[in-house]
Amino acid sequence: QQQVKQSPQSLIVQKGGISIINCAYENTAFDYFPWYQQFPGKGPALLIAIRPDVSEKKEGRFTISFNKSAKQFSLHIMDSQPGDSATYFCAASIWGNTPLVFGKGTRLSVIA
Amino acid sequence: SQTIHQWPATLVQPVGSPLSLECTVEGTSNPNLYWYRQAAGRGLQLLFYSVGIGQISSEVPQNLSASRPQDRQFILSSKKLLLSDSGFYLCAWSGRQGRSYNEQFFGPGTRLTVL
Numbered sequence: 496q497q498q499v500k501q502s503p504q505s506l507i508v509q510k511g512g513i514s515i516i517n518c519a520y521e522n523t524a525f526d527y528f529p530w531y532q533q534f535p536g537k538g539p540a541l542l543i544a545i546r547p548d549v550s551e552k553k554e555g556r557f558t559i560s561f562n563k564s565a566k567q568f569s570l571h572i573m574d575s576q577p578g579d580s581a582t583y584f585c586a587a588s589i590w591g592n593t594p595l596v597f598g599k600g601t602r603l604s605v606i607a
Numbered sequence: 608s609q610t611i612h613q614w615p616a617t618l619v620q621p622v623g624s625p626l627s628l629e630c631t632v633e634g635t636s637n638p639n640l641y642w643y644r645q646a647a648g649r650g651l652q653l654l655f656y657s658v659g660i661g662q663i664s665s666e667v668p669q670n671l672s673a674s675r676p677q678d679r680q681f682i683l684s685s686k687k688l689l690l691s692d693s694g695f696y697l698c699a700w701s702g703r704q705g706r707s708y709n710e711q712f713f714g715p716g717t718r719l720t721v722l
Contacts, residue, residue, distance in 0.1 A: 527709045538697050538713030539651070584651065592658065592708045594641065594666075599650040 497522060499587050501598025508605050514572035516601045518585035521566065525587040529595070530559065530570045533582045542583075543570070546590065575605045609634035611714040613698050619720045626671075626685040628717050630698030633679065639708055640681040641699040642673055645716075651697070657681060693721045 500519045508514045518528075529544035545552045545559040545568065552559045558571040572579055582602050586595040610633045620626060632638050642654040653666045655673035663673050670689055674682045681698060698714040701707075 527707070529710070531713075536716070536718075538699075538716050541710060541712065544710070588709050590707065590709060592639065594653055594656050595709065595711055597651045597653075602648075 497596050499585060499596050499598045501585050501601060503601060504599070505602040506604070508572075508575045508603065510575065510577060510605055510607045512575050512605075514575045514579065514603055514605070515569055516583055516585070516603070517567060517569045518587075518598050519565075519567045520587050520596075522587070522589075522596075523566070524589050525596075526590045527588050528559065528561065528568050529586050530557075531584040531586065531597075533584065533600075535581075539584060572603075575603075577605045577607060579603060580605050609700075609703060609712070611698060611700055611712060613696075613714040613717050615717060616715065617718045617720075619722060620688050621722055622690055623687050626683070626688050626692070626719070628683040628696055628698075628719075630681040630683075630714060631679055632700045635700070635703060636678060638679065638700040638702040640675060640679075641701075641711065642681065642683050643697040643699065643713075645695040645697060647694070654683070688721045690721050693719055695719075 530542045531539035532542045533539040543554050543557050545561050547563050556573045561568045582600045584600045585598040588595045612631050641656045643651045657663050657675045671685050696717045699711045701711045
């Protein structure tokens with residue numbers, strides 16, 4: 496019940512295209528859903544996060560879509576650029592003082 | 608502003624040798640602190656987390672231990688390294704002032720190779 500399932504494992508997108516990464520969770524108590532971006536040899540960086548009071552959150556080219564009934568959330572990267580090539584992790588936790596549960600990551604490659 | 612430091616950045620150690628990795632956070636107080644391990648091309652495995660000095664929660668029983676001797680210092684140790692301890696070790700903190708303890712911020716990592 497503590498798992499967060501992330502798909503796909505890897506993704507190749509043309510420059511200018513839309514990258515979509517999906518995550519699903521089981522624990523209905525989860526109410527905080529962040530996405531992290533990690534470049535090779537670096538620590539993950541918090542990219543964007545959402546709570547269940549909204550169904551969508553947008554920051555620049557990055558959008559989180561959240562479907563509470565389906566227990567799913569996704570990251571959309573609009574106008575994908577080669578600089579977006581990285582590994583993306585979704586995560587979930589119970590709001591408050593609890594550790595994050597991470598998905599296994601998606602390796603995104605944006606090709607020109 | 609807050610910053611997190613990890614050292615060393617890279618480390619090559621023989622099997623059976625001891626290990627000590629250090630993590631410090633600046634610019635905040637009473638942070639939660641976390642140790643993660645990331646195997647090559649794999650996900651993030653939470654090893655330990657701490658909500659205060661001397662308070663350590665272990666997520667995965669293994670060859671490693673953690674200590675928090677000071678509020679903003681977190682140490683990962685091993686008495687005898689195994690080949691399987693190789694990986695990228697990441698320290699993280701949460702509890703930025705005015706923000707939730709859920710928001711975690713990662714350090715630059717330590718690349719450990721056990722030969």
